[in-house]
Amino acid sequence: MTHLTLIPEKIKGTVTVPPSKSMAHRAVICASLAKGRSMITNIQLSDDMIATIAGMRSFGAVISYNDRTLTIEGVGNGSVQEKRIVDCNESGSTLRFLIPLATLFKGKTHFIGQGQLGKRPLEPYQELFDAQSLHYQLAATQNLQLSVEGPLTPGIYEMRGDISSQFITGMLLTLPLLAGDSILKITTPIESKGYIDLTLSVLRSFGIVIEQAEDGQEFRIKGQQVYIASDYTVEGDYSQAAFWLSAHALGNDLLVKGLDTASLQGDRAIVSILDTLNNCSTESECVIDGAQIPDIIPVVALVAALSKGTTKIIHLERLRIKESDRLVATQKELAALGANIAIVDDSLLIKGVSELAGGQEVWSHKDHRMAMMLAIASTVCKKPIHIKDTVCVKKSYPNFWETFEKLGGKIHEWNMG
Known part of the structure; x- marks a missing residue:
C-alpha cells in the first residue's frame, strides 16, 4: 500500500x-555489549529496530527473535571480524549510537544507509575522530557511506548538545568500556534532554553507572565498567x-x-x-x-x-x-x-x-x-x-x-x- x-x-x-523504539534501541545495544544472555521482551521489528539488531550482530552478538522477545548472547568487549558493514537503512539512532561503539572493536567498520540518512548531521563525531587522529572517512555520495576505525582513548571530551542528543547517547554507551575514566562535557544546551534520561535509565538496568553534574551539562564516567546481562521489558x-x-x-x-x-x-x-x-x-x-x-x-x-x-x-x-x-x-x-x-x-x-x-x-x-x-x-x-x-x-x-x-x-x- x-x-x-x-x-x-x-x-x-x-x-x-x-513498544518504545527509543528504549528498545538502547536495551538491545546494552544487552549485546554484556557478557551473558539477556531477554528483551515487548519488541516490535520496525525497520529501525532491524537495523540496530543487525548492527550489533556485526559486532559479534548472537540475537534471535520469537514472540516479541529478543534473546541476546552478548559479545562483551570481545573480538569480531576486522571488517564489518553496518546497514543503518534510514535509522539515525542506529548510526549515531553505533559509530563510537565501533571503535571498541579491532578493524574498520563501514556504515551504509538510505534515504535522508546521509544528509543528517554527523559533525560532532567528525570533530571527535579528527581530534584523536582516528580514521573517519565520509564519502561524498547520495546515500550514506562512512568508514571509521578506533580505538577511542579515555579522557576529557567536549561535544555540542544542540544538534542531536543521539551523539551524547552514543558516547555514554561507549565511554564506560574504555580502559580509563572519562568526562563528557556538553558545551551547549542539550536538545531532547528526555532522551538522555532514557539512556541513563537503561544503562543502570544493565549495570553501568554514570554520574551527571547537577546542571546536566557534564557526565563523569568510570572506565573498565562491565555491562551485566539482564532481562528487560520495553515500555509503551x-x-x-x-x-x-x-x-x-x-x-x-x-x-x-x-x-x-x-x-x-x-x-x-x-x-x-x-x-x-x-x-x-x-x-x-x-x-x-x-x-x-x-x-x-x-x-x-x-x-x-x-x-x-x-x-x-x-x-x-x-x-x-x-x-x-x-x-x-x-x-x-x-x-x-x-x-x-x-x-x-x-x-x-x-x-x-x-x-x-x-x-x-x-x-x-x-x-x-x-x-x-x-x-x-x-x-x-x-x-x-x-x-x-x-x-x-x-x-x-x-x-x-x-x-x-x-x-x-x-x-x-x-x-x-
Missing part, C-alpha cells in the same frame, strides 16, 4: 501502543501513542493502553499539551516549546489547527533535519487540507479553524510521522484525502495501517495512474 485514499470516518476502540511508546491520543482529542472514541504514566520519555508531554489545547478559548494565545519533542510536532500541529485561538509552536530548528524537512512538510500538508498555518522563522503559527476541508492529494514526504499524522487528519476532514508514499510507517510502526483499519479507518489503495 504505497498510495492510499482515506475516507473521512471516525475511529473507535482500544489501542495498545507499540509515547511517540506513537501521541497519534492515537491526539485522535481521541479530536473527537475519535479511543482508549489508549500500554503506557507508563511515570515514564521518562520526553514525548509524554503530549498528555499535558493536549490538555492545554483542549482548554483554549477563541481569545487564547498558546505557546508550545517544541525543542524537546520534535517527533510529535506534526500531530500537535494538527490538533492546534482545530483548537480555538492561536497557537505558536517555537524552537523547531531541528525539524528541518529529520526524515524530511518536517517543519516545511507539516505546514505544507496541513495547509493543503485547510488549516491556517504558517512558518515564522523556526516556528509554526497556527490559527484554529472549525474544520478541515480535505479533498486533496497530500504527501508523507517519505516521513513516517507525517504519514501517521495525515491518517489521523483524515478522520476530521470533510472530504477524502489521497496520501502518497505511505509505506514509510514501517520505519517505526509497521502495523499502523492495519491498526487504523481495525479501529474503523476507511482505506483504499490508490492507483496514481
